[in-house]
Amino acid sequence: MLNLVLFGPPGSGKGTQSALLIDKYNLVHLSTGDILRGEIAAGTALGLEAKSLMDKGDLVPDSVVIGMIKSKLENNPDAKGFIFDGFPRTTAQAEALDTLLAELNTAISGMLSLQVDDEELSKRLLLRGKDSGRADDQDENIIRNRIKEYNNKTLPLKEFYGAQNKLQEIEGVGSIEEINQKLCTAIDNL
Numbered sequence: 319m320l321n322l323v324l325f326g327p328p329g330s331g332k333g334t335q336s337a338l339l340i341d342k343y344n345l346v347h348l349s350t351g352d353i354l355r356g357e358i359a360a361g362t363a364l365g366l367e368a369k370s371l372m373d374k375g376d377l378v379p380d381s382v383v384i385g386m387i388k389s390k391l392e393n394n395p396d397a398k399g400f401i402f403d404g405f406p407r408t409t410a411q412a413e414a415l416d417t418l419l420a421e422l423n424t425a426i427s428g429m430l431s432l433q434v435d436d437e438e439l440s441k442r443l444l445l446r447g448k449d450s451g452r453a454d455d456q457d458e459n460i461i462r463n464r465i466k467e468y469n470n471k472t473l474p475l476k477e478f479y480g481a482q483n484k485l486q487e488i489e490g491v492g493s494i495e496e497i498n499q500k501l502c503t504a505i506d507n508l
């Protein structure tokens with residue numbers, strides 16, 4: 319299986335690039351942010367719990383997102399591989415993912431980390447907020463909190479995957495096509 323962690327701060331282009339990669343490599347896209355927004359739209363208890371945290375730019379509890387990923391893995395037994403987008407975001411999530419994949423006799427093939435500086439991120443998120451309607455994209459304080467959560471809790475995962483020799487750094491500024499090419503080259507060299 320080809321199992322990729324697409325990594326990077328909020329606004330780094332993970333969703334855009336995932337959409338291109340799932341077609342090319344025939345992978346299942348698992349975005350915890352998209353799944354959570356689906357739960358909110360469906361008005362489930364889980365969605366209700368997640369919404370207040372997401373609207374502040376805080377992370378949702380590990381147990382919630384790990385449970386969501388576990389059920390998605392179980393529901394896709396024939397997948398050729400997965401792209402994890404926005405997950406894992408904490409060390410506990412990364413450890414749980416390794417365990418879940420080991421139970422399926424597979425593992426993460428590589429982590430592709432998109433590099434984008436904070437100023438460019440804020441600009442992109444505020445622009446996206448104009449059409450996405452996402453509350454967490456429309457307020458500079460919330461954006462700052464998301465970037466802070468990323469730096470504190472998520473960035474250490476580079477060391478986690480680096481220690482497993484799975485980290486690939488990719489320049490995340492340029493055209494969508496250029497960045498896609500760089501990602502494909504990195505994937506083909508895994």
Ligand code: ADP
Nearest residue numbers: 328329350351372375376377378383404405407
């Ligand atoms: P972005 O990467 O642009 O911030 P996402 O859609 O990945 O957008 O995430 C939006 C929000 O959903 C996060 O700020 C967080 O509240 C919640 N979320 C998504 N994935 C996770 C996760 N793996 N762990 C905890 N919270 C998450």
